[in-house]
Each structure stands twice: as C-alpha cells, then as structure tokens.
Amino acid sequence: MGLSEGDLRAGLDALATIEPAFGAALARVGYPAPRIRPRGYATLLRTILGQQVSVKAADAVWRKLAERQGDPADPATIVSATDEDLRACGFSRQKAAYARHLADEVTSGRLDLANLAADDEEAIAQLVRIKGIGRWSAEVYLLFAEGRADIWPAGDLAVQIEVGRILGHAARPGERQVRELAEAWRPHRGAAAIFTWHHYGATGDAPL
Known part of the structure; x- marks a missing residue:
C-alpha cells in the first residue's frame, strides 16, 4: 500500500521545513492526493x-x-x-x-x-x-504499492522540471543534479516526488 494521506501530509510538512521553497509551492497548489496501487x-x-x-x-x-x-x-x-x-x-x-x-x-x-x-x-x-x-x-x-517513503525517481522528466521550477532554477536540472539536491530531503523524498507530479499538473502541464 502506498503512502497514506496522513503520511503524505506529514512528509510534505517536514519537507517544507527543510526546504522553504517547497513550503511556498505547497501554499500555492495544496496537498496532493495519495497515489496508491495494490501490492503484487x-x-x-x-x-x-x-x-x-x-x-x-x-x-x-x-x-x-x-x-x-x-x-x-x-x-x-x-x-x-x-x-x-x-x-x-x-x-x-x-x-x-x-x-x-x-x-x-x-x-x-x-x-x-x-x-x-x-x-x-x-x-x-x-x-x-x-x-x-x-x-x-x-x-x-x-x-x-509499498509506500516506501524515501523513493526518489530522479530520472523522471516531470520530477526534474518541477524541482527546477519550485527551486527557481533557470534551466531544468538533470538527473544527477536532482539526486544531489534531494539528499537534504531524506527521508521524505517519496512525498517530494508525489508533490512534484501534483505541481506539474497544477501548473498547466499534463500530470503523470
């Protein structure tokens, strides 16, 4: 089972404290819905x-x-x-x-x-x-499906785009840079990923 709504919110609240830019983005677009699939x-x-x-x-x-x-x-x-x-x-x-x-x-x-x-x-x-x-x-x-809280799909294009937007980068950061940036967000990188997909949809692009 994926991250519950409570776990997702708690992870994002912690992330907003670590990285204020995520707090500002959260205030703009709100919390994402959980993304849960059956295990197996x-x-x-x-x-x-x-x-x-x-x-x-x-x-x-x-x-x-x-x-x-x-x-x-x-x-x-x-x-x-x-x-x-x-x-x-x-x-x-x-x-x-x-x-x-x-x-x-x-x-x-x-x-x-x-x-x-x-x-x-x-x-x-x-x-x-x-x-x-x-x-x-x-x-x-x-x-x-398993709700592992620190999974970080840094190779995902939408994740890269939204990390760049949220942090105010002039250009989309690549996978390596996104991995490096997210080291400070452990152990909440799974919530960060779900939020980037949510932000991707909320800012006018197609969601994941």
Missing part, C-alpha cells in the same frame, strides 16, 4: 501493459485477458495462455514475453513480491531483473 503481481503486469499505450488501450487488453483466459491477477493465467491467446487479447510479441517472464518469476518463487528486500536499492535491483521493468517502473511500484 497484478500491478506490475498492468505496468507492463501500460507501456507506450494509453490507459484506455491497456485497460482493454486487461479486460480481454479476463474474458478469454481468466483472472489477470493470477500469474497462472499468463503461464497457461498460448502466444496466440495473448495476441488475441492485444499483447504485442514483446509485451507477451515480458508478461511471461514476470509470471514465471512469481510462480517459480524467484520473485516474492510480499517480501522484497528492505533496502530500497536492493528492492529496485530485484524488480529490474524482470524483463520490461526498468528503474523508473520499479521506483514507482515501490512508492505507490
């Missing part, structure tokens, strides 16, 4: 399905999988499906391969999503072993 296989499968397509298109594939093959939240559904079955549900060849790898890792026990490493970097390393799951997807999963 289904959320990671949805992450794979959602890559490079609209939410509507990903939802359509999920529905077809449910109608034709069974519960999409059960990895056995992917394991038992043929390549033709998955293509009929709207999977590309690449996404079918990614989904099969994820399902195999879970059903074999090599990946235990209920017991990922407590250390954030170790947990990210466990997740990026899955084909189709990169660092950004792993970080967002740990933040939204």
Whole structure:
C-alpha cells in the first residue's frame, strides 16, 4: 500500500521545513492526493501493459485477458495462455514475453513480491531483473504499492522540471543534479516526488 494521506501530509510538512521553497509551492497548489496501487503481481503486469499505450488501450487488453483466459491477477493465467491467446487479447510479441517472464518469476518463487528486500536499492535491483521493468517502473511500484517513503525517481522528466521550477532554477536540472539536491530531503523524498507530479499538473502541464 502506498503512502497514506496522513503520511503524505506529514512528509510534505517536514519537507517544507527543510526546504522553504517547497513550503511556498505547497501554499500555492495544496496537498496532493495519495497515489496508491495494490501490492503484487497484478500491478506490475498492468505496468507492463501500460507501456507506450494509453490507459484506455491497456485497460482493454486487461479486460480481454479476463474474458478469454481468466483472472489477470493470477500469474497462472499468463503461464497457461498460448502466444496466440495473448495476441488475441492485444499483447504485442514483446509485451507477451515480458508478461511471461514476470509470471514465471512469481510462480517459480524467484520473485516474492510480499517480501522484497528492505533496502530500497536492493528492492529496485530485484524488480529490474524482470524483463520490461526498468528503474523508473520499479521506483514507482515501490512508492505507490509499498509506500516506501524515501523513493526518489530522479530520472523522471516531470520530477526534474518541477524541482527546477519550485527551486527557481533557470534551466531544468538533470538527473544527477536532482539526486544531489534531494539528499537534504531524506527521508521524505517519496512525498517530494508525489508533490512534484501534483505541481506539474497544477501548473498547466499534463500530470503523470
């Protein structure tokens, strides 16, 4: 489960004390809503399905999988499906391969999503072993599904843009600079990330 509303507010209040520019931004746009996803296989499968397509298109594939093959939240559904079955549900060849790898890792026990490493970097390393799951997807999963309070997806373009805006930089800081700037915000960087996405939407751009 992701950061609760109370945890998110507490993290942002602490962040506003550490970095007054965040306090000023918080006064302008208010607190963000929590971003919470279920922990486990289904959320990671949805992450794979959602890559490079609209939410509507990903939802359509999920529905077809449910109608034709069974519960999409059960990895056995992917394991038992043929390549033709998955293509009929709207999977590309690449996404079918990614989904099969994820399902195999879970059903074999090599990946235990209920017991990922407590250390954030170790947990990210466990997740990026899955084909189709990169660092950004792993970080967002740990933040939204596990509520890890200090996850910091510094490679995210919206995070970079809004850190620059909030702190008054003339140009968008790069990933390395954003990581360095956020060192002072530990252990509240997860709340900071959620706030940057909220600020991104509130200032006229499309939200994450």
